Amino acid sequence: MLDLAPGWANEFHGHHCPFMPIGYRMGRLAMRTLGVEREPDHGMFAFPEIGVGHPQTCMVDGIQIATGCTYGKLLLEKTGAGKLAVTLFKPGKGAVRVAMKPEFMDGMARFEFFKYRKAGKEPSEIPAAVTNEVVDWMVGQTDDALFIIQPKPDFTYQPVKGSFNKARCVKCGEYVFERYVRLVDGQPHCVPCAGHGR
Numbered sequence: 041m042l043d044l045a046p047g048w049a050n051e052f053h054g055h056h057c058p059f060m061p062i063g064y065r066m067g068r069l070a071m072r073t074l075g076v077e078r079e080p081d082h083g084m085f086a087f088p089e090i091g092v093g094h095p096q097t098c099m100v101d102g103i104q105i106a107t108g109c110t111y112g113k114l115l116l117e118k119t120g121a122g123k124l125a126v127t128l129f130k131p132g133k134g135a136v137r138v139a140m141k142p143e144f145m146d147g148m149a150r151f152e153f154f155k156y157r158k159a160g161k162e163p164s165e166i167p168a169a170v171t172n173e174v175v176d177w178m179v180g181q182t183d184d185a186l187f188i189i190q191p192k193p194d195f196t197y198q199p200v201k202g203s204f205n206k207a208r209c210v211k212c213g214e215y216v217f218e219r220y221v222r223l224v225d226g227q228p229h230c231v232p233c234a235g236h237g238r
């Protein structure tokens with residue numbers, strides 16, 4: 041099955057690159073494995089294992105686009121392991137981890153695109169033909185060539201329960217939501233005004 045990111049994906053992501061569409065494929069594969077659809081609301085969770093300071097993190101935009109597990113809906117939490125993998129979890133359907141095969145990453149490294157990247161060029165500054173070369177090659181590879189799939193039967197995750205309750209901070213006058221209200225001398229404060237950590 042060919043999992044090509046929709047047209048709006050590049051617009052949302054900002055540039056054309058290989059790792060956003062790889063993340064899209066990753067998300068689609070995880071969804072197919074679990075037998076689930078794209079999440080419209082708040083019922084599915086993605087845990088990408090990326091860290092910071094490595095440039096393949098574009099992957100996570102593709103994962104969000106495919107699965108609907110977005111940062112803004114609080115359906116996405118990075119583990120910070122510094123690896124190119126994601127676990128997708130839907131209560132009642134289970135969890136699956138999809139990881140990139142080292143052999144695939146090694147095979148991709150030979151493309152000119154990465155010479156530009158290592159020389160400090162941003163993806164939007166790289167000639168389209170150079171980007172297309174590596175993206176087209178990736179698209180032509182099977183899921184089996186790209187990914188390892190691991191069922192995670194013991195995986196659990198308990199999302200924080202939402203609440204609309206809020207209070208006005210007596211110091212700055214701004215609203216602060218329930219979980220973050222701190223009482224100082226019995227008066228509601230936001231965390232920054234209370235002057236301590238979370």
Ligand SMILES: [Zn+2]
Pocket residue numbers: 053055056057058059060098163
């Ligand atoms: Zn990108």
Ligand SMILES: [Zn+2]
Pocket residue numbers: 209210211212213214229230231232233234
């Ligand atoms: Zn305040």
